[in-house]
Amino acid sequence: MLRSAVPSAVSIRTLVNNPSSKSGEAFRVVEVGARDGLQNEKKMVPTAIKVELINKLSEVGLKTVEATSYVSPKWVPQMGDHDNVITQIKKYPGVAYPVLVPNLAGLKNALQNENVKEIAVFGAASEGFSKKNINCSIEEGFNRIKEVTEEALKNNLRVRGYISTVIACPYDGKTKPSVVADLTEKLLSFGCYEVSLGDTIGAGGAGSVGRLLDEVSKAAPLEKLAVHFHDTYGQALSNVLVAINRGIRVADSSIAGLGGCPYAVGATGNLATEDLVYMLHDLGFNTGINLPKLIQTSEWICAQMGRNNASRASIALLSKKKKL
Template sequence: MLRRLLSTKKSEFFKVVEVGPRDGLQNEKVFVPTEVKVELIDRLSDCNFKVVESTSFVSPKWIPQMRDQVEVINGIKKKSSVSYPVLVPNLAGLKNALATGSVEEIAVFGAASDSFSKKNVNANVEESLQKLCDVTSAALKEGIRVRGYVSCVVGCPYEGNIKPDIVAKVTEKLLEVGCYEVSLGDTIGVGTPGSVGKMLETVLKSAPAEKLAVHFHDTYGQALANVLVSIEKGIRVADSSLSGLGGCPYAKGATGNLATEDLLYMLDGLGFDTGVDLKEVIKTANWFNEKMGRTVKSRVGAAYKL
């Protein structure tokens, strides 16, 4: 496998989706000031990411960190070369997002676990999927692009191991209803190259690799290895979070998302072209961590000499 990966031509593009401002911050206990969020997104735009997930149109009652979603999405300096998707959980969230006049892309979020889905949105997988399809259809009618997420693709904090065929079914439905891409999320970070490889083999029987992305949490330190397996399967899109921000609150020992700096360093070493400036990403991470009094850093951010 490694020999094949190392033969990658430098011109082959790999899309890194930066999810720090949304997925990375949503569970932060200390409220991140709106102006800091806006500057963070603007700085990430200047790093040349193609996609910066910006905020979430959820009820402030459930996720207080996202209560300034309107101010954030209207405050950033948008670049035509960058997409700024926002997470939308339901039709009410879509309505609020559309009302800003600033949203051009949304993300919808489903799960491959009934227990996780019920805890998260008070609906089982089938019921949740129907709601996501309704939101997706409504968004597409308004000319809004839609990206899909499937969480718990390998393991669930309540059910344990997840059957790959369930992941495939949810993925296939999201693509069928019109999502341009589906991100497969190891929400609690329990996946290994073995379990992730088996899951992808099943999903790829009904969904093309070019329509898939991966989203790994690094709870057990397996995230980069899991990206490698995904690359071998033909996938060329991965989500990551600046400085490893984020992490599932339901995962024991959760350390956060795959750090963007670590992902970029590995992809560069494999010969992929991401278009992203690693040095600027590290500078942005250092700025944010200092601003918020954080000590969380990526391995590359801690070692790299600017």
């Protein structure tokens, strides 16, 4: 496949300097809190709380809410109730509830549950992370993804792809953008409808993210791309803005900033959904999300888990409300 030209500097400047061009434009927020946000929590979260969280997230207007992960409970105990979660949640019209599937065994289990309509597959852009995370090389990992994707499509499931460590790896250092571009192209050729580019350890900034997207946009249409940033260095929102200015209109985030890569030193979690939505609404995008209800949900889940809220927007708006 021939790679398309990088968006011109003129077109990018036009988007940046013309905020009105975003007024009313749709932007899809993919909520990953119930899966990516909870999977590394050491304290077990009851199934009933997970189900209520997903229902609340659906009610605020999110159109994609990752529900759970079909991984072995031996490796990720927090996701051991995957069948109960996907079965018990309310299925809101127009809302997708993808589940993460690591291999054919996971897919086989997922296919036994008629509530599973969409899956997510994942691979890494660095050898070190791939071997640490899924115990195989990049090539072996993507061969598995191809098998899973082909089987899922045969069973009429939608498939979303993830690529981890797109900026840097805790073991191998910086990731080459060309490697990410090639892997993105592969996932799309397998049949993934979209590829989410994950800065797993939150090392990226505006410069490195811009260089990455310039390279990946040669390999894949912008409408097939999403971004997934962790906020380790406080750069997640600015990185999303870089993606927006390149033409990307999908971003992953986690309620209250839940989650974070266990391999990232000093990791503070995912980009908080409330912070992302606050910025998107300020830019004029239409997300379909009720921000006040989202913040109420954020406070609720933090209270249930006995943890502090990592969303700056939630903290600021709740403090303002208390003063009134």
